[in-house]
Ligand SMILES: C=CC1=C(C)c2cc3[nH]c(cc4nc(cc5[nH]c(cc1n2)c(C)c5CCC(=O)O)C(CCC(=O)O)=C4C)c(C)c3C=C
């Protein structure tokens with residue numbers, strides 16, 4: 191007979207939470223951006239063109255032109271602590287780790303592309319005794335190009351492990367009342383800080399090729415639902431648009447750039463813009479929207495442009511994530 195006391199050296203199985211974001215270059219220079227873009231844009235979930243057609247375009251054209259341009263853009267938003275996306279994701283993990291410390295839950299973070307990789311952090315968590323892991327891609331809306339590919343990378347990692355941890359993956363939280371509340375409170379607080387009322391509020395989401403919608407990707411519908419719930423909660427109308435168009439295919443419409451120009455030309459003088467599809471500020475919000483988007487609005491006759499930051503690692507975000515993770519850890523916490 192084996193009694194528990196026969197094995198006093200085996201530690202109790204631990205629970206871990208791994209929060210995941212898209213990934214970002216290690217430095218704001220062309221070689222680092224090239225490494226990052228090569229990995230990101232070679233993902234068949236992101237660019238759904240057969241590799242025999244796509245790889246020559248990627249390696250022959252895009253990786254020879256885009257890194258320099260993108261490195262310049264990254265340089266405009268880079269901080270002393272690193273890329274904004276990495277800084278906010280790390281700060282979120284640290285703040286959540288504190289909230290869960292008493293319960294012995296380990297909280298870590300990883301990136302789908304670049305560093306720290308999902309494989310390296312899963313290995314480290316297993317090493318630290320995590321036999322149960324909640325894998326949490328921080329994308330409010332599900333998309334094949336974000337949530338699904340993060341899950342793919344996780345399962346590829348598990349494929350190489352003899353003793354796998356048990357896994358739960360975080361579902362999208364685009365319509366979670368706690369998420370809508372956090373967005374609404376953030377919007378209200380930042381709108382008040384602007385010190386003046388705005389004529390319109392624009393919600394900009396990252397774009398996707400339109401065909402992904404027809405192929406059944408729920409992303410577009412989930413963005414629309416987030417927007418509708420947030421408008422209801424704020425009791426004000428909102429505009430919705432999709433940004434960051436890439437390549438020649440038709441992307442979801444209306445585009446953010448066109449919308450900024452249309453609003454300004456239509457007489458909107460003061461505008462607030464928010465990005466409820468991004469958990470953290472990054473190149474796409476800080477450079478594309480807060481800098482270039484502002485220019486488009488002003489060039490077309492707009493006068494005042496207020497950018498409302500993402501939830502990042504603000505206390506209201508951490509409060510929400512703590513509740514969300516706790517719900518998804520049900521039965522795993524003692
Ligand atoms: C090639 C097509 C792209 C698809 C499809 C796509 C979907 C998608 N992306 C995000 C979130 C982020 N994207 C970010 C950067 C970024 N995105 C693309 C292209 C596609 N994205 C590129 C080429 C880049 C790199 C920057 C550039 O060269 O312009 C980022 C920011 C990363 C950072 O380092 O700050 C995020 C976040 C979502 C949510 C999404 C689909 C729903």
Ligand SMILES: [Fe+2]
Pocket residue numbers: 396434
């Ligand atoms: Fe993107």
Ligand SMILES: [Fe+2]
Pocket residue numbers: 434473474478
């Ligand atoms: Fe962009």
